[in-house]
Every structure is written in structure tokens, then in C-alpha cells.
Amino acid sequence: MAETMKGLKRTSRCGELTVANVGQTVTVMGWVQKQRNKGGIIFVDMRDRAGLLQVIFEESDCGAESFAKAEKLRSEFVVAVVGKVEKRSGAVNENLSTGEIEVRATEVRILSEAETPPFPIEADSKTKEELRLKYRYLDLRRPDVQNNLILRSKITTTARTFMDAEGFVEIETPMLNKSTPEGARDYLVPSRVHPGTFYALPQSPQIFKQLLMCSGYDRYFQVAKCFRDEDLRADRQPEFTQLDLEMSFVDVEDVIDVTERMVKTICKDAIGLDVGLPIQRMTWAEAMNRYGSDKPDTRFGMELTDVSKVVAGCGFGVFTAALEAGGSVRGINVKGQAEMPRKKIDALIEFAKGYGAKGLAYMSIMPDGTYKSSFAKFMTEEELKALAEAMNGEVGDLLLFAADKTALVWSVLGALRIEIAKQLEMIDNDKFNFLWVTEFPLLEWDEDANRFVAMHHPFTMPMDEDLHLLDTDPGKVRAKAYDIVLNGVELGGGSVRIFQSDVQEKMFEVLGFTKEDAYERFGFLLNAFKYGVPPHAGLAIGLDRFVMLLVKADNIREVIAFPKVKDASCLMTEAPGVVDDIQLKDLQIALDLQEVNE
RNA sequence: GGCCCGGUGGCUCAGUUGGUUAGAGCGCCGCCCUGUCACGGCGGAGGUCGAGGGUUCGAGUCCCUUCCGGGUCGCCA
Numbered sequence: 001m002a003e004t005m006k007g008l009k010r011t012s013r014c015g016e017l018t019v020a021n022v023g024q025t026v027t028v029m030g031w032v033q034k035q036r037n038k039g040g041i042i043f044v045d046m047r048d049r050a051g052l053l054q055v056i057f058e059e060s061d062c063g064a065e066s067f068a069k070a071e072k073l074r075s076e077f078v079v080a081v082v083g084k085v086e087k088r089s090g091a092v093n094e095n096l097s098t099g100e101i102e103v104r105a106t107e108v109r110i111l112s113e114a115e116t117p118p119f120p121i122e123a124d125s126k127t128k129e130e131l132r133l134k135y136r137y138l139d140l141r142r143p144d145v146q147n148n149l150i151l152r153s154k155i156t157t158t159a160r161t162f163m164d165a166e167g168f169v170e171i172e173t174p175m176l177n178k179s180t181p182e183g184a185r186d187y188l189v190p191s192r193v194h195p196g197t198f199y200a201l202p203q204s205p206q207i208f209k210q211l212l213m214c215s216g217y218d219r220y221f222q223v224a225k226c227f228r229d230e231d232l233r234a235d236r237q238p239e240f241t242q243l244d245l246e247m248s249f250v251d252v253e254d255v256i257d258v259t260e261r262m263v264k265t266i267c268k269d270a271i272g273l274d275v276g277l278p279i280q281r282m283t284w285a286e287a288m289n290r291y292g293s294d295k296p297d298t299r300f301g302m303e304l305t306d307v308s309k310v311v312a313g314c315g316f317g318v319f320t321a322a323l324e325a326g327g328s329v330r331g332i333n334v335k336g337q338a339e340m341p342r343k344k345i346d347a348l349i350e351f352a353k354g355y356g357a358k359g360l361a362y363m364s365i366m367p368d369g370t371y372k373s374s375f376a377k378f379m380t381e382e383e384l385k386a387l388a389e390a391m392n393g394e395v396g397d398l399l400l401f402a403a404d405k406t407a408l409v410w411s412v413l414g415a416l417r418i419e420i421a422k423q424l425e426m427i428d429n430d431k432f433n434f435l436w437v438t439e440f441p442l443l444e445w446d447e448d449a450n451r452f453v454a455m456h457h458p459f460t461m462p463m464d465e466d467l468h469l470l471d472t473d474p475g476k477v478r479a480k481a482y483d484i485v486l487n488g489v490e491l492g493g494g495s496v497r498i499f500q501s502d503v504q505e506k507m508f509e510v511l512g513f514t515k516e517d518a519y520e521r522f523g524f525l526l527n528a529f530k531y532g533v534p535p536h537a538g539l540a541i542g543l544d545r546f547v548m549l550l551v552k553a554d555n556i557r558e559v560i561a562f563p564k565v566k567d568a569s570c571l572m573t574e575a576p577g578v579v580d581d582i583q584l585k586d587l588q589i590a591l592d593l594q595e596v597n598e
Numbered sequence: 599g600g601c602c603c604g605g606u607g608g609c610u611c612a613g614u615u616g617g618u619u620a621g622a623g624c625g626c627c628g629c630c631c632u633g634u635c636a637c638g639g640c641g642g643a644g645g646u647c648g649a650g651g652g653u654u655c656g657a658g659u660c661c662c663u664u665c666c667g668g669g670u671c672g673c674c675a
Contacts, residue, residue, distance in 0.1 A: 040632035054635070075625090090633040099635090116626060119609055126610055130667045183675035203675085230674045354601070354671060444675095457675050555668090566668070 003109040015051020076114035168221035173208035185229035195588035201227035209246035213536040246538030292414025297488025316378035322403035329403040337398035338364035361401040442479040461496040494539025
């Protein structure tokens with residue numbers, strides 16, 4: 001039934017034609033968006049990745065055979081049309097880029113017929129994501145997803161061009177690697193040739209790019225696919241892409257400089273956004289104290305205030321107990337929300353509990369100047385007044401407090417601050433606030449493992465002025481590590497790497513690795529360092545998140561062609577799947593599946 | 599693993615304190631229509647209410663279990 005395109009050659013995309021093409025005879029090919037049959041005249045909207053084009057069929061132009069075919073056209077048929085570009089004699093369609101013109105068909109061929117799709121192929125889809133992902137090949141026809149992927153392609157091209165001009169060499173690193181537990185779970189790939197052994201897919205090209213520095217490539221860049229077998233989120237997929245770079249003979253400033261110029265170039269190219277340089281910087285300590293987060297959203301205020309000193313010795317046991325346990329009491333001031341209904345406050349308390357808070361203390365400054373508070377009866381009028389003043393509380397404000405271990409207080413208020421800002425629509429969606437967060441702690445204490453773990457990774461260089469603390473007070477050591485944050489989302493991060501073996505050994509020691517452990521896992525890197533290693537540093541930017549934020553998508557799946565769903569499966573291919581016994585036998589793998597009950 | 603939200607014709611949704619034969623818009627199918635573009639007119643088809651069990655005279659609605667999708671905490675060096 002379907003016809004061939006023999007003898008025809010496409011002359012342009014549907015959406016690319018303009019008034020400049022009027023008078024030309026063109027051949028266009030694409031999908032039928034919509035057919036409108038008026039009887040003696042038929043309008044067909046054709047669609048390709050460039051946009052829509054109206055084709056007009058009249059029997060006097062195209063002959064009886066083509067007219068009969070035009071009558072048969074249904075949505076998503078693939079057609080080739082030969083015709084002449086004309087200025088519309090009817091009304092102009094303001095909504096279309098091709099709205100001033102149309103193609104008067106002289107011939108049509110039906111290259112492929114189509115069943116009615118399970119959901120409409122149109123922008124701003126209202127269809128359930130489940131269905132869209134099952135038929136992703138249809139969903140990918142929709143103009144908004146197409147625009148996202150086309151923009152993504154443009155961004156990687158811009159990044160490559162920029163990095164090339166800056167003297168970076170793009171080098172591919174292996175997908176099949178040795179597993180180095182520590183950090184995220186690895187995706188494992190069994191080896192057939194070496195039964196019982198496994199490759200691991202890379203969580204990042206970290207070690208390889210450091211080795212490339214040892215090998216003298218000086219400046220490395222890669223659009224790198226990475227894999228982490230962890231649970232998904234709206235901005236997290238098990239496989240994702242990083243704009244990954246590493247540089248030799250540099251320090252923090254050099255990496256920040258080249259990165260922010262790359263980011264600026266990409267933003268300008270992709271969406272015409274001017275990013276002012278230098279990008280604002282904030283130390284990790286300042287970010288935590290002001291925003292309760294190491295990736296603060298600076299598009300709105302409502303910053304945290306430490307009131308530990310103000311409430312010290314007050315009569316409210318929840319506050320004093322937290323302080324005695326070495327924690328702190330901090331609050332946020334929700335301006336003008338003194339009258340927030342009890343029900344909404346309770347919901348916020350529940351929200352805080354989700355982050356591990358035992359509760360939230362609140363205090364409203366009423367219009368008559370009195371305080372309505374969950375803890376008023378435990379405090380004197382003077383204490384309440386001092387607290388309100390410390391919070392810059394004015395009439396009409398709602399003050400919310402958390403008291404606990406400081407890390408928990410930060411996390412609770414940091415999350416609460418964002419939740420409230422969303423509820424009260426305090427966030428300007430047109431803003432793109434970039435921020436560098438610097439001077440991260442080198443280590444963090446792992447309660448479960450009862451030891452320090454690297455906050456970034458074990459090759460991160462301590463700050464020069466904190467080096468001496470590595471022996472005496474490792475928890476206080478700050479690292480030459482930096483994250484770039486956009487609108488409260490961690491866009492990327494990196495660090496200066498340790499290149500002196502004595503510092504590296506000390507680091508492993510603090511992490512509780514024996515020399516044998518260290519060599520077992522990273523021997524090739526440590527050995528490489530013996531043969532002349534340049535000081536080096538690098539960074540990686542999450543490409544998927546970057547694109548997501550630039551197109552204002554609300555999840556990362558909108559900028560990935562074939563994403564996985566929450567449980568890391570693919571609704572279209574149904575991956576992961578079971579494999580043949582023959583394949584398993586080849587790999588000498590026996591399954592030992594546990595019944596999942598309880 | 600925990601918590602929260604959702605699942606009703608192809609799509610998006612409505613469905614009251616449990617009560618006749620489960621509705622709407624869009625889409626789809628047929629006929630008509632020479633300037634439509636959210637085309638229009640006339641007619642029509644299409645539903646195991648995610649699945650299983652229970653309560654009840656009676657369940658889309660209440661209860662239990664389970665599957666699927668989303669958000670989030672844990673997790674993500």
C-alpha cells in the first residue's frame with residue numbers, strides 16, 4: 001500500500017519554509033498533524049522537527065489520484081508532498097512560524113500509514129507520563145521534547161567548541177572498569193573470560209582523568225556517561241551525562257575561571273541568557289549558616305538565624321536540651337504569615353518531621369504586639385521579646401524554630417525554607433542564580449561506620465592552611481573543593497587533587513584504609529603518582545540537570561531521550577530483563593533469588 | 599525500606615452520605631461541506647472503574663492485600 005519516495009528528494013523541512021520561498025516548487029516530507037476536509041478543498045498540516053506547514057489540496061492542481069489520497073490522510077501518516085509555496089490567500093495563522101504561507105500540492109505520496117496514536121502528538125502534553133514513556137518513540141515526536149533534545153545537542157556542541165578553544169583534549173575513558181566500592185553502588189557487568197569476576201560501569205571518569213594528567217595531556221574534557229545504582233529522584237537517573245574536565249598546573253581559581261566562562265557561553269548560546277561574571281561565591285560554612293544547605297537557592301531570602309545564644313538558659317526545655325547536647329537553635333522568619341492557620345503550621349511541622357526533626361517551635365507576632373507561641377508559657381516576656389528581636393521579627397511575622405544537633409537543624413530549616421517559599425510563591429521563576437560554594441569540609445563523620453569518610457572523594461586536597469589539622473582535628477579540615485549551584489540545584493562540582501604521596505597516605509590513614517587497602521583499590525593511581533605527577537584539579541557538570549534547568553523542565557526525564565522510571569526500569573523496553581540460562585551458563589553464574597516477603 | 603499523592607472509554611477528567619442502565623470534552627468511525635487552521639453539520643461505536651479478596655440487600659465509592667506511575671526521606675564518596 002505504501003508508496004516509495006523514488007524520484008523525489010526533500011528540498012527543505014516543513015517548518016523551515018518562509019515567505020522568502022514563495023514561488024518555489026518544493027518537496028517536503030513529514031507526518032500528518034491534522035487533515036481538514038472541506039469537501040472540494042483539503043487542508044493538511046504537515047509536521048517535522050522544524051515545525052508545522054499547511055498544505056492545500058485542490059483537485060484542479062493535484063489531479064484526481066492525489067486528491068483521493070489526500071482524502072485518506074489521517075494523523076501520523078508519513079507523506080511526501082510536491083507543490084508550490086504560496087502566500088496564503090486566506091487568513092494568516094499568527095500561531096505558526098509558517099503561518100503566512102502554504103504549499104499548494106501538485107503530488108502527494110503516502111510513504112507510511114499509521115494507526116491512531118494512543119495519545120495526542122502535541123506540545124504541552126497532558127498525558128500521564130507512564131503512557132508517554134511506554135510509547136516514548138511517539139512522545140519524542142512532540143515539539144517540546146524535540147526542542148529539549150535539540151537544545152541539549154546544541155549545548156554539548158557549544159561546550160566542545162569552547163573547550164577546544166581553551167586547549168582541552170577530548171578523550172574517551174572506559175566503560176568497563178574495576179569496581180572500587182566506597183561511594184555509590186556500582187552497576188556490575190560479569191566477565192565471561194574470567195568467570196566469577198565483574199567489571200563495574202563508571203560512576204565517573206575520576207581516576208582516569210587524573211591518570212591522563214599524569215600522562216601529560218594537560219587539559220582533558222569529555223562528555224561522559226556515568227552510572228550509579230542508587231534510587232532515582234526527579235533530578236536523578238541511574239545513567240546520566242557529565243561535562244567532565246581536568247587540568248594540570250592549576251589551583252581552585254583556574255578551574256572556577258574556565259568553568260564559569262563555559263557556563264556563561266552555554267547559557268548565552270542556548271537561551272540567550274547573560275550570566276554576569278564572576279559568579280557569586282560563598283563558603284560552605286556561610287551557605288549552611290545562612291541557608292541550611294550546601295546548595296542554596298538564592299532567588300529568595302528567608303535566611304536562617306542562629307538564636308542559640310539568645311535562648312541559652314531560657315525556660316523552654318526543648319531549646320536548652322538541644323544546646324546542652326551540643327546542638328543549636330535556629331529559626332526562620334516567615335514575613336507576614338503570623339495568621340497562618342494552625343492546620344498549615346501543623347502540616348509544616350509534619351514536613352519537618354520528615355527530615356528527622358522532633359518538632360518545630362513557632363511564634364507569631366500578632367497585630368497588637370503580643371506573641372502567640374507554642375512555647376510562650378515556658379519563657380518570660382523579656383525572653384520572648386529578645387528572641388523576636390534576634391529574628392528581626394515585626395508585627396505580622398511568623399517565626400519558626402528548630403532545636404537539635406546542628407546538622408539536623410540545618411537540614412530541617414533548609415528544606416522548610418524552600419517548602420514555604422514554594423507554598424507562598426516567593427520564587428521568581430525567571431531568575432537564574434548561579435553560585436559557587438567553596439571550602440567544603442574534607443571529611444564527614446559516618447555514624448554507622450564509626451569513621452570519617454571523604455565528603456567528595458579520597459583524592460581531594462585539603463586547604464593549605466588546614467593541612468596541619470589532618471593529624472589533630474580531621475573533622476575541621478576544609479578541602480579545596482567547590483560546587484557550582486544553580487537555583488538551589490547542585491549543577492556540578494570538583495576539587496583540587498592530592499598529588500603528594502605523603503598527604504595522600506595521611507588521607508588514607510584518616511579514612512581508616514591500610515596501605516594494602518589503598519593499593520588494592522587505587523594502586524595504579526598511586527603508582528602513577530610515583531613517576532612524576534603534575535598538580536591538577538578538575539570538575540564535572542551534570543549535563544542533564546543543566547539542560548533541565550535551562551528549559552525549566554520540572555524533571556530530568558524531559559531532557560533525556562529514553563529515561564528510566566523510579567525503579568530504574570524502562571517502560572518501553574522493559575529493561576532490566578531476565579536472560580537465557582545459556583547466557584548465565586556461559587558466565588558461570590547461578591542465581592540465588594530470595595523470596596521477598598516480610 | 600519508610601511516608602505522601604494518583605490509577606474510571608483511545609486521551610484528559612467528573613462521579614454527592616454506598617442506591618436505577620457510570621457521564622462530559624477531545625479523539626476515533628461513517629456521511630456531508632471549496633479557505634480551514636481548537637474547522638463546521640448530522641449520525642455512530644467505544645468502559646472487567648488497575649488487579650484480587652472482604653463488608654453489604656446493593657461497591658467506581660467503605661475495608662484488606664497487591665500491581666503500576668509520580669514526589670520525597672534514607673541512599674546518592
